[in-house]
Amino acid sequence: MVNTAPAPTKTAKRPARPNGQWKVDGTAPLNHNEEFKAESDPLEVRDRIERIYAKEGFDSIPGDDLHGRFRWWGLYTQRKPGIDGGKTATLEPHELEDKYFMLRVRIDGGALSTEQLRVIAGISTEFGRGSADITDRQNIQLHWIEVEAMPEIWRRLEAVGLSTTEACGDVPRVILGSPVAGVAKDELIDPTPVIEEIQQRFIGDPALANLPRKFKTAITGHPSHDVVHEINDVSFVGVEHPERGIGYDVWVGGALSTTPRFAERLGAFVSAQEAPEVWHGVVRIFRDYGYRRLRNKARLKFLLADWGVEKFREVLETEYLGYRMTDGDAPPSPAELGLAERGDHVGVHEQHDGRFYVGAAPTVGRVSGENLARLADVAEAHGSRRVRLTPQQKLLVLDVAENEVEPLITDLDELGLHARPSLFRRNTIACTGIEYCKLAIVETKATSAEAITQLEERLGDLKDLKPLTLHVNGCPNSCARIQTADIGLKGQLVMDDDGNQVPGFQVHLGGGLESVDRDDAGLGRTVRGLKVTADGIGDYVERVVRRYDADHDGSETFAQWAHRADEEALR
Structure with a gap:
């Protein structure tokens, strides 16, 4: 793999024990996970999947590819049936895993056409035993996938503009985006151009394919703050600046897991044109300064906790951007705006063009390939060709004429997708x-x-x-x-x-x-x-x-x- 990290900073003070920070300690791997990433670009494993493993089968896959690099293409081995939870922490990965894969389809911003939805549905029914879950990262997750099927699955996905590139792994993962981007009446700014530019310029870039661990992004211009920005590594939240107009407030360093930490504001306003470069700067800070020695400390939140917001912003501006960002105030919270909307967009809502979007709740995100295909049919039957997934495991049907709303709701109910669900559903x-x-x-x-x-x-x-x-x-x-x-x-x-x-x-x-x-x-x-x-x-x-x-x-x-x-x- 080509080493894209800068040389260690000469003036940087080296800690008593190296943390694996590339700009401080150099790039020598300090654990096996770092070793296999340094040996070759993990993204290159796709070539081996298509040339070798898809032809020779599961047993031909070496461990570092199977348990490591496969993740860069959205693939994890799934759990073997019948192993109880008491053995989760005691068995080795090869003892827990089946010869099937979980596959994440990357859907930045949660935006799908009905054509794309049908392709995912077909892959589910043909290769995944009908499995399909809507995740709280706006992905669709399939199961029972065999390595032999991956070349055909990629062919079908990419033919309609979808991919599994960096859906997992130590990379910039799927970008959460407002599910009502470009359609909501009360939207402050449409984040779609920023999401698309980041996706097109940086996802799959080998220079960003070896991060300390996963890196999560969220972008919204909706006043309900509908992308859980507080728990992402970097987030851009729509706000109006008194001099520069409408743009984004920048948040960094959020994540949950076993050591939860909310993101913090940088106190900086960025325009839609500046946002992709600011995103690029933040992810490179993580690449170059993130802790790599211990996996359980290898998230941006730990670096931010040690540096603080002031130093983080200074490094971003001086080493990565080359200019000082505009100071900005926090966006008003939904509560300050008096919004009753909880940001899941379930129910019936008027769009800015007079049509409506209808948000529906599957039960805990569980759907199926058959129902995804039927959903595409139902949406089109009522005049829509666009569906969105949400970070709350919900889905929306966009562009519905007023006279089609109630008939659509009836048809969605028959699929177990409820636009007027109970509180707990x-x-x-x-x-x-x-x-x-x-x-x-x-x-x-x-x-x-x-x-x-x-x-x-x-x-x-x-x-x-x-x-x-x-x-x-x-x-x-x-x-x-x-x-x-x-x-x-x-x-x-x-x-x-x-x-x-x-x-x-x-x-x-x-x-x-x-x-x-x-x-x-x-x-x-x-x-x-x-x-x-x-x-x-x-x-x-x-x-x-x-x-x-x-x-x-x-x-x-x-x-x-x-x-x-x-x-x-x-x-």
């Missing part, structure tokens, strides 16, 4: 879970679906219940953003009432982001010893929600109540 998300994921400890999708059904039956009498969120994760890594939910469930093994070890969850309460309709954003609270079994989610959520309904003070949100309530009230 709307606001529950779940990660992949033990069904396919090698890191998971517990099952999530079916468990969450069952809990939703129970809660719809049990809490129907609470007519004035405020919106609240339920996020379910199969392990501690927080792919389902458990620390930022009203009720977040982190998968682990727990003891039931009979003293048996069973699948269950640690409970986080009262988390939230600025991008929901409250101004008390923060990480969820944990209560010592508070755990629930997987089959007891419905019981617990009903109990704590009824306690909130009885005890909360006036307009007090669930999050506000959960942070002030006695521990006993939360059990």
